[in-house]
Amino acid sequence: MTARVNGGASENGGEMAVERQSGASMMEQLVPEITTHALSYLDYPSLCRLSMTNSLMRKAANDDNAWKALYHKDFTLEQDNVTPPNGWKAYYAATRAIVTVNAEFFRVIRERLLQAMRQFWLNADYVKCFHATGESFSGYNAVMESWQLAFNWENVADFQIQDVRARVTSSMAWVTMKAYLDIGAGPFNVTNIYELHNGRWYMVHHHCSAMLIHGGGGQQLLHM
DSSP: OOOOEETTEEHHHHHHHHHHHHHHTHHHHSOHHHHHHHHTTOOHHHHHHHTTTOHHHHHHHTOHHHHHHHHHHHTOSTTTTOOOTTHHHHHHHHHHHHHHHHHHHHHHHHHTOHHHHHHHBOOOTTOEEEOTTSOEEESHHHHHHHHHHHTTOSSBOOEEEEEEEEEEOSSEEEEEEEEEETTSOOOEEEEEEEEEETTEEEEEEEEEOOOOEEETTEEEBOOO
């Protein structure tokens, strides 16, 4: 095989170099708006997998605008003016973590897991719990006793949680949501507040608007 030399460089080599350069910079040649738009179609796992393919894809997948768009798609548009100190990727991860913790709280309620509830709350004298009955409790021991009583209720209505909104700072997070009863009542407002201690989120405040439902079988309560 022969290659012509022109000006000290082979034409084949020059063409190959151009092809390698063009192939390597394909993503970089796109204007940022197009790149962000293309990445906005990816979900969280896909964006993470993309970042592990090569250095170029990692750079594109770690773009702050891509994670901001994903945050707005998965969570809320309410925080459009927020400037996360560690970037939108870290803020997305923190929000995803607290939303997962918050969902676990309602699983504990549905399954009436008292021991899990004890581990879920911060053991401190300033924690507060406002139940759906309208009763309020302060301090870890009082709050745990209230959940023990709640889990012993017999005529309890089931519920669904919707419209979850979370705000996360370096050491605190608060989550607002609406609860809808399966018997058709609601929505009722719920607020949960968490503190971060030793890398773990603990609940320090739970507030549910009062619910007392008169159903066909008598009073129905939501143990929340």
